[in-house]
């Protein structure tokens with residue numbers, strides 16, 4: 001098992017794009033490697049046309065940064081790399097520099113389970129330019145995927161209106177870590193359990209499941225198969241009833257349910273995995289009630305997502321538990337979140353922070369310069385607005401104006417008196433030393449639920465959700481404008497239109 005062993009036990013410093021290493025070499029060669037910089041990780045658009053996004057992945061980020069180093073094998077690999085003319089890509093003294101490199105960055109981040117919005121920095125990295133740069137790809141890899149899946153899981157859980165959702169995705173997930181990370185993020189986002197036993201072991205997530213059609217098919221009859229399963233798991237029986245004929249399957253399940261009851265045991269219920277799930281779940285409910293099993297549950301599965309679940313709820317399907325796999329763990333309708341990681345300030349030789357901006361034809365792509373913090377204003381536990389501000393700014397004011405980063409005609413006055421304020425970027429590492437104590441996964445899940453409950457349900461509807469106000473504090477907005485004009489050499493002529 002070389003691949004899994006190397007992946008999970010070796011150094012992960014090479015899990016990056018090659019250009020990060022060529023830039024790292026360039027920074028080192030030009031004497032800029034240790035110059036202090038600030039980078040922000042943020043996304044520009046919610047996934048799935050959602051009205052909110054749920055942050056996840058910080059625990060992986062912490063793990064990655066704690067173990068950030070180049071081991072002997074990594075260094076040997078880099079030393080062997082050649083340019084097209086056969087010359088070495090990296091000088092031995094650069095490799096020696098990497099060997100001695102110790103993680104020195106400070107990291108601030110939103111906690112896992114925090115509801116986040118476009119443009120809000122989710123992770124802010126401050127430290128030697130070379131180290132900030134080397135973190136770009138792995139941080140994006142981790143946060144993009146887990147945030148995407150946690151958001152999808154939250155949408156699915158809302159659609160299920162509090163019914164348990166079992167995550168069944170492993171067999172269709174994007175590879176080994178895709179599956180593991182998806183199970184973790186799905187649990188944070190609202191799923192009750194996973195079918196992935198390794199995820200259960202690694203992350204402490206509850207593991208659950210029913211049985212497959214192959215179980216039934218391996219016996220001479222469905223009834224015999226149900227009885228044998230009941231024998232093995234008298235307290236945990238969910239019978240899959242659609243292998244041959246769903247109605248006969250429900251009858252057989254009830255018969256075994258009665259047999260179990262005679263022995264003082266109660267079955268859990270049935271699973272329906274094909275056909276019209278509203279129609280068959282209602283028939284199953286009626287038959288089980290009539291037979292004296294009002295507490296027996298109906299589990300439904302088969303290519304479910306938030307939209308089909310919503311439709312089944314509208315149809316008043318009698319489904320108590322939802323099994324969701326493929327469309328959850330592959331984020332079926334949006335394969336990536338699209339978060340980016342941008343340089344926003346750099347320290348000058350004089351020791352002052354110089355804000356940096358990337359100018360773009362598309363205003364959505366102009367980053368927010370400077371060294372920031374984010375505050376969430378709320379009233380009586382309900383979030384009111386988020387403000388991104390320069391962290392030199394004093395929050396002790398009665399009133400703020402926030403300006404939409406894309407459309408400056410959208411502004412909001414925040415009367416701060418009487419509002420609660422929560423600063424969202426929390427210290428995670430200080431100069432390479434971890435200062436954050438990571439809550440366990442159940443606390444993270446509870447944090448997600450608490451966070452989501454702070455937002456109006458208009459934000460959580462699947463179609464055309466309400467837009468939550470997020471803006472730049474006035475002076476940050478002004479700084480950004482001034483910098484864009486400066487970088488574009490704007491001289492008052494029309495040449496910038």
Ligand SMILES: Nc1ncnc2c1ncn2[C@@H]1O[C@H](COP(=O)(O)OP(=O)(O)OP(=O)(O)O)[C@@H](O)[C@H]1O
Pocket residue numbers: 273274275276277278279301302303304308311312315
């Ligand atoms: N009442 C319903 N309303 C809306 N969608 C439903 C309803 N019942 C089932 N579905 C969905 O319709 C789709 C049916 O897909 P498909 O044709 O693959 O199922 P099937 O033929 O019944 O099952 P299979 O191919 O697995 O034997 C699934 O996504 C399922 O979740």
Ligand SMILES: O=P(O)(O)OC[C@H]1O[C@H](OP(=O)(O)OP(=O)(O)O)[C@H](O)[C@@H]1O
Pocket residue numbers: 168169171172212273301302303304323324325326327
């Ligand atoms: O549909 P998902 O949301 O991905 O949920 C997981 C699916 O995996 C299993 O199907 P299986 O692999 O046996 O295939 P089949 O039922 O489609 O034949 C199970 O019966 C679900 O239908």
Ligand SMILES: O=C(O)c1cccnc1
Pocket residue numbers: 168169195208209210211212301323325
């Ligand atoms: O336990 C189940 O019922 C299950 C697990 C994985 C995929 N489909 C169903």
